[in-house]
Amino acid sequence: MNDSQTKNILDKVEPHILAVSVINLDNVAKNYLKIKEEWADNVEVIGVLKANSYGFGAIQIGKRLYKEGCRAFFVATIQEGIELRENLPPDIKIFILSGLLDNTENLIVQHDLTPVLNNPYQSELWINHAKKLNRKLDAVIQIDTGIFRNGYSYRDIDDDFGELKSNLNIVWVMSHLACADTPNHPLNRLQLERFKNILKKFGNARGCLSATNGIFLGKEYFFDAVRPGKALYGFSVRKDKIGSMIPVMDVFSRIVQINHLQSGDAIGYGATFTADCEMTAITIGMGYADGFMRKFSGFGHGFLGGVRIPVVGRISMDYIVLDASKVEKSYLKIGNWVALTNDTDYTLEKWALELNTLPHEVACRFGPRVKKVYIGEA
Numbered sequence: 001m002n003d004s005q006t007k008n009i010l011d012k013v014e015p016h017i018l019a020v021s022v023i024n025l026d027n028v029a030k031n032y033l034k035i036k037e038e039w040a041d042n043v044e045v046i047g048v049l050k051a052n053s054y055g056f057g058a059i060q061i062g063k064r065l066y067k068e069g070c071r072a073f074f075v076a077t078i079q080e081g082i083e084l085r086e087n088l089p090p091d092i093k094i095f096i097l098s099g100l101l102d103n104t105e106n107l108i109v110q111h112d113l114t115p116v117l118n119n120p121y122q123s124e125l126w127i128n129h130a131k132k133l134n135r136k137l138d139a140v141i142q143i144d145t146g147i148f149r150n151g152y153s154y155r156d157i158d159d160d161f162g163e164l165k166s167n168l169n170i171v172w173v174m175s176h177l178a179c180a181d182t183p184n185h186p187l188n189r190l191q192l193e194r195f196k197n198i199l200k201k202f203g204n205a206r207g208c209l210s211a212t213n214g215i216f217l218g219k220e221y222f223f224d225a226v227r228p229g230k231a232l233y234g235f236s237v238r239k240d241k242i243g244s245m246i247p248v249m250d251v252f253s254r255i256v257q258i259n260h261l262q263s264g265d266a267i268g269y270g271a272t273f274t275a276d277c278e279m280t281a282i283t284i285g286m287g288y289a290d291g292f293m294r295k296f297s298g299f300g301h302g303f304l305g306g307v308r309i310p311v312v313g314r315i316s317m318d319y320i321v322l323d324a325s326k327v328e329k330s331y332l333k334i335g336n337w338v339a340l341t342n343d344t345d346y347t348l349e350k351w352a353l354e355l356n357t358l359p360h361e362v363a364c365r366f367g368p369r370v371k372k373v374y375i376g377e378a
Contacts, residue, residue, distance in 0.1 A: 018285030019253040026376035048229030050076035055363035105129040145194040147178040180213035251340040257283035268313030291365030303339040305331035
């Protein structure tokens with residue numbers, strides 16, 4: 001966004017709101033189409049909307065992806081699936097990554113969801129329910145090829161795949177790469193070969209192996225579908241791919257206090273920062289209750305009046321303090337907005353990696369006090 005666009009958007013925010021995330025739905029669409037046209041041509045692109053679309057808003061993101069032609073989505077939980085089903089057109093497929101538990105079978109059928117079966121316990125529940133309804137139910141089978149988190153072990157799926165094929169309509173066989181963000185890691189190739197062998201056992205069923213960083217590994221990892229998550233939201237995390245996706249979110253918070261410090265004055269809890277000369281400090285209305293964890297204290301920057309201003313002192317529950325000594329006085333007004341990201345120069349991704357964390361971890365943590373403002377077509 002340019003400065004005039006930003007000002008126009010922020011001027012419309014209610015005066016009692018102290019922090020906003022501005023989410024550009026046009027850029028979500030561009031990222032989806034970039035994946036589809038530049039990398040994943042001829043395979044299905046399934047959007048990952050789990051965790052409220054990584055904190056970006058599952059309903060809004062889902063509707064925009066639907067407009068671009070996306071008709072299938074992964075979410076983590078049944079609850080997320082129900083919310084999506086109730087707000088998006090009926091012709092979409094919704095896959096539940098966590099699968100099902102006892103007494104959730106009717107709920108899944110009622111809302112036309114498709115469970116990912118991760119173990120024999122879940123498969124038995126779903127097969128028994130299919131027999132009870134006297135019809136084959138859709139399912140996705142997840143195979144653990146080396147991450148040892150969710151999924152049937154690649155070592156013993158042989159014991160169950162015959163019964164799965166006989167009693168269920170297997171939509172996808174999927175797995176998940178453990179080290180796709182490290183291109184040369186030997187586990188990538190090992191998991192790839194294991195997954196190929198599994199698909200043969202399922203009669204060359206349709207396969208889905210790669211999320212965002214798996215897509216970046218190349219077409220050999222694509223199979224019949226890919227499932228980008230963070231790439232849709234402008235993130236890649238792999239250092240050699242930083243900037244390859246279009247940023248989607250910018251974050252702003254209002255000035256709530258201006259302090260003029262003398263040399264020797266200390267800022268915040270624990271007095272961890274002490275001014276070594278006269279300085280101007282501003283306090284903004286955002287803190288760890290809003291997702292900026294205390295461990296970020298003393299790291300990162302904001303932007304005010306075209307000047308990069310560093311975070312100083314500890315981040316507290318409701319506030320962050322920044323050194324605004326180099327900012328022109330005309331910008332130093334209570335209620336003015338400070339940018340915590342700055343378009344392509346200092347994206348949420350660059351900010352997070354500087355703090356040795358993940359941008360989607362930061363985005364997922366933004367709490368309800370951070371108002372989401374959506375811009376873009378539709």
